[in-house]
Amino acid sequence: MSLKLYIDWLSQPSRFVAIVLNILKVPHEVVEIRIAEGKQRTPEYAKINPYRKVPAIVDKDGFQLAESHAIVKYIIKSRNIKTPLYPDDPQQSAKIDEYLDYHHTGTRKLSQYFFNLMVAPKLGIETTVNLEQAKKEAIFALKLLDTKFSTQDYICGKEITLADLSAYCEIMQLHMVNWDFSKYPNILNWMSRVTQIKEVNAGHEVLLKIVQKIRSKPKL
Amino acid sequence: MSLKLYIDWLSQPSRFVAIVLNILKVPHEVVEIRIAEGKQRTPEYAKINPYRKVPAIVDKDGFQLAESHAIVKYIIKSRNIKTPLYPDDPQQSAKIDEYLDYHHTGTRKLSQYFFNLMVAPKLGIETTVNLEQAKKEAIFALKLLDTKFSTQDYICGKEITLADLSAYCEIMQLHMVNWDFSKYPNILNWMSRVTQIKEVNAGHEVLLKIVQKIRSKPKL
Missing domain, CATH: 3.40.30.10 (Glutaredoxin)
Structure with missing residues (x-):
């Protein structure tokens, strides 16, 4: 098996x-x-x-x-895998854990906002969150990361880690709703760095196809 | 230092x-x-x-x-501490991690609900969440744990772990608002097991004093 x-x-x-x-x-x-x-x-x-x-x-x-x-x-x-994505060192792994814990109630607010704003109404699901508050929290999470990337390449410093990959998958989702990233130039630069990893790109193939489909519809 | x-x-x-x-x-x-x-x-x-x-x-x-x-x-x-609260075994620690990750968007809903229902109005803070939805999510989290405790003593099985201590601190907070736990008898039993740990009790001294103060006010 x-x-x-x-x-x-x-x-x-x-x-x-x-x-x-x-x-x-x-x-x-x-x-x-x-x-x-x-x-x-x-x-x-x-x-x-x-x-x-x-x-x-x-x-x-x-x-x-x-x-x-x-x-x-x-x-x-x-599997006892040694990887710079999650180094053994207690302080390096702790800073990655810190972001991954924050992610649940921080960066994940982005999908809560976009789901309730864009997807729920189309599926006929009643919006259950306060949209103004959800937007505020989503923008706070983006600003926090944008500020971080103004002084360092990745969430935990110079190297890409699990923290960046988790954050990237969340933020990438916003492409589905044509989110305006122009206010977050450092996030855009970070995204272009992460996108260079072929496995990251391959993992977004299905999503990107749907984005392309949505964008090709003139009324959306 | x-x-x-x-x-x-x-x-x-x-x-x-x-x-x-x-x-x-x-x-x-x-x-x-x-x-x-x-x-x-x-x-x-x-x-x-x-x-x-x-x-x-x-x-x-x-x-x-x-x-x-x-x-x-x-x-x-x-500190290279060996403790049954978080055993080294990859599968045992993974099940604890699984709960701790769920905690952020699961059990933590309890405080979101009670803060916005009870505390925010007293502090003059505008409620920013959909209270009906928050209540639904809080009850879902309690039911999930109550069902778990119908067949096992602790969140990850027979032994108390970090998962129980984190969940306990969250659920204990509801005592501040006289939450009716009678619908969740298995949670009550689990709480009485966890309460037996003297460090857990000591950690709740300040909270319990405030609960006592609130309860002694006849109009609250």
């Missing part, structure tokens, strides 16, 4: 895990769980991930795990 | 870090940063934690770190 990775290419945390596994050359089999088709809510999938969210993994020995950051750290630890 | 821990005893993540350091007997000096007095927004504190949140630490060598889960894992790793 091989490592199975359950993802939806349109989910930011899903792409993050797939990209890291590919960069680290960890053999795995991708199983697509399409959120738009409600496939994460089937009884079959509940046996794999009771939280009914993507991503999730089932390891070779049947071990099941959810939460993108936990999955990636588990893969690195269980 | 000793390890400095910047906290507010009324902040859940602050208590979590203080409790874990005490259980692990890690020498440290507590510096109180009172949120109610806006002390986390002073220029002096910004030098310690640019995110202007508690908790934060400054280690003996001057290393600075924020985010409660990241801080605790850093302490364990940097």
Whole structure:
């Protein structure tokens, strides 16, 4: 039995895990769980991930795990992989953990905002958040990163780490709604640095195809 | 220079870090940063934690770190501490990480709900969340844990771990608003198990004093 990775290419945390596994050359089999088709809510999938969210993994020995950051750290630890994406040094790894913890209630606000502003109305889902507040929080997260990138190339310093890959997958999602990044020139420069990694690009193929489709419709 | 821990005893993540350091007997000096007095927004504190949140630490060598889960894992790793609260085993630690990651957008919804319902109006702060949605999410988080505790004593199985301590500090906060836990008997049982740890109790002294004060006021 091989490592199975359950993802939806349109989910930011899903792409993050797939990209890291590919960069680290960890053999795995991708199983697509399409959120738009409600496939994460089937009884079959509940046996794999009771939280009914993507991503999730089932390891070779049947071990099941959810939460993108936990999955990636588990893969690195269980395979004893040495990688600059998550160095062994306690202080370097702690600064990466610090960002990854902040990410949940910080950078992730971006998708909350854009989902409720753009996607929910199209799917007929009632907006459940205060949109003004969500926008404020999304902009705060972008400003924080833009300021960081004015003095350093990556979130934790000179090297790209798990922190950048997780943040990139989230921020990239905003391309779907033609987000105006002109106010955040340092984020744009950072994005162009991260985009140079071929596994990052490959992980965004499905998303970019959809973006292209949306942009080709003159009325959208 | 000793390890400095910047906290507010009324902040859940602050208590979590203080409790874990005490259980692990890690020498440290507590510096109180009172949120109610806006002390986390002073220029002096910004030098310690640019995110202007508690908790934060400054280690003996001057290393600075924020985010409660990241801080605790850093302490364990940097001091090479062996503890059942966060075992070395990749699968056991991964399941703890899984909960700790879920915590940010799951169990933490409880404080978002109670702060906006009860605290914000008293402080004259405008409620910025959809209260109905926040309540729904808070109850979902409680139900999820209550179901878990119907078949196992602690979040990750038979032993208490970092996951329980973080969750406990969050859920305990609801005592401040006389939350009705009668619908969640398994959570009540789990709370009484966790409360038996003397460091957990000591970490809640300030909070419990305030709860007592609130309860003694007949009109509240």
